[in-house]
Amino acid sequence: MRLKINTLLVVAFALILVSCGNRRGGEGKLPKVKDVVLEQALDSLAGQNFSSFYAKLNTDYKDSSRSVSFKISLRMVQDSAIGATIKVASIPFVNAVISPDSVKMTNRQDRCYTLQSIDFLKENFGVSFTHRNMEELLMGFPIAYSSELEYERKKDPYAYTLSTTLKKDGDSGDDLKIYYDFNRDVNQLKSTRLVSESDNTEIKIDYKTRQLVDGYAVPELVEIVIYIPKQEISLKLEYRKPRVNESETIHFVIPDSYDPCK
Numbered sequence: 001m002r003l004k005i006n007t008l009l010v011v012a013f014a015l016i017l018v019s020c021g022n023r024r025g026g027e028g029k030l031p032k033v034k035d036v037v038l039e040q041a042l043d044s045l046a047g048q049n050f051s052s053f054y055a056k057l058n059t060d061y062k063d064s065s066r067s068v069s070f071k072i073s074l075r076m077v078q079d080s081a082i083g084a085t086i087k088v089a090s091i092p093f094v095n096a097v098i099s100p101d102s103v104k105m106t107n108r109q110d111r112c113y114t115l116q117s118i119d120f121l122k123e124n125f126g127v128s129f130t131h132r133n134m135e136e137l138l139m140g141f142p143i144a145y146s147s148e149l150e151y152e153r154k155k156d157p158y159a160y161t162l163s164t165t166l167k168k169d170g171d172s173g174d175d176l177k178i179y180y181d182f183n184r185d186v187n188q189l190k191s192t193r194l195v196s197e198s199d200n201t202e203i204k205i206d207y208k209t210r211q212l213v214d215g216y217a218v219p220e221l222v223e224i225v226i227y228i229p230k231q232e233i234s235l236k237l238e239y240r241k242p243r244v245n246e247s248e249t250i251h252f253v254i255p256d257s258y259d260p261c262k
Helices: 002-014 035-046 119-125 131-139
Strands: 052-062 067-077 081-088 091-098 102-107 112-117 160-168 174-182 189-196 201-213 216-228 231-244
Touching: 035 160, 035 174, 067 131, 081 131, 112 119, 131 216, 201 231
Parallel strands: none
Antiparallel strands: 052 067, 052 231, 067 081, 081 091, 091 102, 102 112, 160 174, 174 189, 189 201, 201 216, 216 231
8 A cells, every 4th residue: 555655656746637728717818829820839849858857846745535745856867767756854765767668666664666667657547658758747848749640729719729639558449638728828838638538537737837947948836636536636746946958867776675565
């Protein structure tokens, strides 16, 4: 049980997405924008690249049984690894590294470790996330964008929203709907949402505020809500001291005295 909770703390922050097209009281209709403008904006945002990223995340986690606050030291090297050290009361108790094909964790409190394939994320959250998808989420980029997919404009005078449909697990027929919601200036994503009707799962992420760091509109305050059957998980992430494209090193060592987590 403790492993499952720790797993949730490690990767829930990497999971995804969005609130789209909700009318806000007191707000008027948005100026008219052609569909092609939204499509070009999405393509441009998806084309962003970075070599590395670092930030401290003040994190509030809540589900139906518990509420806890903790800090995450986040390091990313693009297309290589995502490293996260979770601290509670300034004491590190979980260290995790997610690579394109694996998930590795050490638990200082239980003196144990976990070594799994990247499928470990799908098994625990029901949504297939690649390493790249998690980078996109944490950087505030469009998740799972492809120029080969078709994008549909949602007819809503109060929101700029594009949506697309992905097939989960190849040709299984299990569709995953993705919604991208733009800000008023159509130059950043305001939110993203993933919906899987087959397993009643929805992940919404709101990028409440952003901060400009070396030309990147890095998230500043992010709110994530994950809806799964009989459970609602919420996370609030506050990015502090972010830096982009500076040299970052991700360390992961399993002490000899640790045993596999059970």
